[in-house]
Amino acid sequence: MTIVMNFFGNNIEPALIEHLDIYRVFLGIKGKNGVPKIKYKNGHMQYENNMSIVVSQGFKRVSDKEFTINLESTKSLTPAKLYKALCKITLSTIDEKHMVDLKQTVKWLTCVDTPQLRLPRVAANVVHNGFSKVPQIVNYIRKIDDFGIPHIVSEFRIGSFVYVYIIPFSEKDTVDFIADEEYEKFWDTFKHYRSINDWRFDCLDSIKEMSINENIRLVQNGQP
Template identity: 35%
Template sequence: MFHDGERMVVVSDKISKDASGVLSAQLGKEKRIVPLRFYQALSKIALSVIPEAELAALQRTVGWVRYGSSADMPIPKVAAAIVPLSPDPSAQITLYIRKKDVSRLPHVVCEFRLGCYMYVYALPFSERDNWDLIEFFEDDDFKDTFRHYSYVPSWILQDYGNNREIPIVQNITFAPRNA
């Protein structure tokens, strides 16, 4: 998939069209990924820009990213969405760092944007968190504090806790405007 200067072009050997006019195209070949590695990569991005003063509480997180320690512990889901904002060609990371320890909010909430894709996740295993953060995105304290996320209509909560390799096939679907 590329932009030719005027429009997006999709090149695929596997394109299908159903009776209602919906086109589906497979993008590339099947790839094998380890979902947990994706969460670790997102966490590594956040750790690379976090203020040094916060690192003391994140030593378990650093160990998990670098060495896979705590790999048997559950991790929070990642909220993902395609946002209706003008896409920026460069990646962006925003960190929300909790200042007081009297809240159920995660110590560090991360927002990673790449083009029109947005991922919101919590850094796991912080000493400043007093719970496992598994359902943090649905927590009332989180929703009350991060109200701007309610304007995104299509969040998908993705579980990247799997440490086994899985096959992934990327597809893109186009529906006619009148469908």
Template identity: 30%
Template sequence: METHKTTFHFKSLVASEGFKLESTNKRNNDLFTAEFLEIFSNKDEEDKATGTISNPLSYDVNIKNKVFDFIDRNSSKFPSLNGLTSFFNKLEEGNLYVIIFNIELTAELSLYLSSHLKAWENDEDVNKLVKEDMDLFGTTFENYRTRIAGDFRKAVGNPIRKQRVCRFCNESMPKVTFKKKAHAISEALGNKNIVLYDECDKCNERFGKTIEGDIITYLELFRTIYGIKGKGGKKKIKGKNFEASKGEGNQIEIKFFSLDDRPKVGDDYNIKLEFDKKVTHQNIYKTLTKFFISVIDDSELPNFEDSINWINGKINAKELPLVGEAINYDTFVHHPRLLYFLRKSDDTNLPYAVCQFFYTCKMFLFVVPFSSKDSVELNRKIDWKHTFKSLSHLDKYKGWGFYNHSNNTPRTFTISLNTDIKTEE
């Protein structure tokens, strides 16, 4: 029986959200769509707002209340509607947004719409702003197909359980089961938006026990500082020499177990936070790659068979490409976001798959290793200067440091914080 799909994306400068409606009954699908879009249409106009991309809509409390009423009446059948509650709660008077209906929201389209929204809200020249933003991404869009994962609620893979094939072990039912909800990006990092149908329970449990814990520990301080709600809610960190938790407002409370570790009033002090969990750096790289494998279209999977073998421990890697890391508050996100780029040409001097992973103010830049589309040498080393020229948008991010995550031995994990301790007046 044919499944009818309808997608909606809501985009503003302060929030983004989306949901997908799937039904075997086309008439029910059409009635739902018509009723939902009626909320946003102008009744004085003959042509209802049922186009592919709406005109800019201004935040309105009455529309918000109608949306919430619609959600109350329909969320039991379509739980993904609940994401719109968060979207409208983030909007304020004067904020504009657009509705993207039945169109894939690619990175190019998202950037194009953001440029328009900025121009409309700030009364700027639309064409000028669009040109500036598109020029910034010039070589990026020229050399790479660009996609975003994590901003919107989405389920990747086959929704029919009996037909699923696990992306990581290539097994299907009844040999493996698919009963648990597999998050494409670790739920412990705050991902509530994107899930993967095609990950079996056995692989899901194995990755949770082996590789994913390392990146969770690596990013644990960011999770606590910014109050990111992961699996089980907000987390308190307890290390070897400290305990940290989110205090009132923007305050962070750090308690030291020894007076020798505490900062002294009036001094510039380098605080060392020693974690009680060791970190295996290659597992961090493996997990980042697993996030990528979990969100791509299944037609791309044959290009990454050895990448999956490496994640599974079937390939021993002693030398991997360096991974970029940076702090950037302009790209701050409340939900993990993966921006990935797939090379358009056969130019093997460029890596086939490059990814940016955003977590709060932290950014990672990495190549997906062991792609069949890349040379053997590129799986060990990468000329990041050459790659930056082919991904021109990377120039806007400053402060990159490139680190070796090849080590496969658990190591003690310590974070150093430079602070200026002052008394309260």
């Protein structure tokens, strides 16, 4: 177990932590080392005196009330590691009795040299209802023999940022929910998600590192 946990800590968890750093700075959410200060090639972000501070050479004035900020990351992201990090949260929070059906999932999670595999899309959105600075996880586990619904689906939330994802490779699933019609049937079943607009459905299959830049839009509302 120690070897497995070290693998997650050194290889998988940083993908999610670094992905969420910008949200943590905006929300002032502390981790093991406090609220992160993020360094970029052209600036930095930090949380100080109960406010987020952005220093960047990438400021652009769109109008008197609107600015955009481009931040060039010094780090890269591997999409498949991000998916694995989300799944790791799920596996650490479900009843151990379900693990017997997730042997292939665990094998995928812990294999360093996993080839690129097709994975279900990850739904992401900003949902202000239910806002919480404390990270939250909700797990849905299928109890009926309707194989158009995944065995396990999870919702991970931090602040207003919500991710909904399927745990892949369960032995209780007969389809992989990659085809559009399979995914749509699953999504239609979760009507409380379907009723919310503006979901983004991300493909996190790639095992290649990607450079990620942040683009922030600031708009002044109301009277000055």
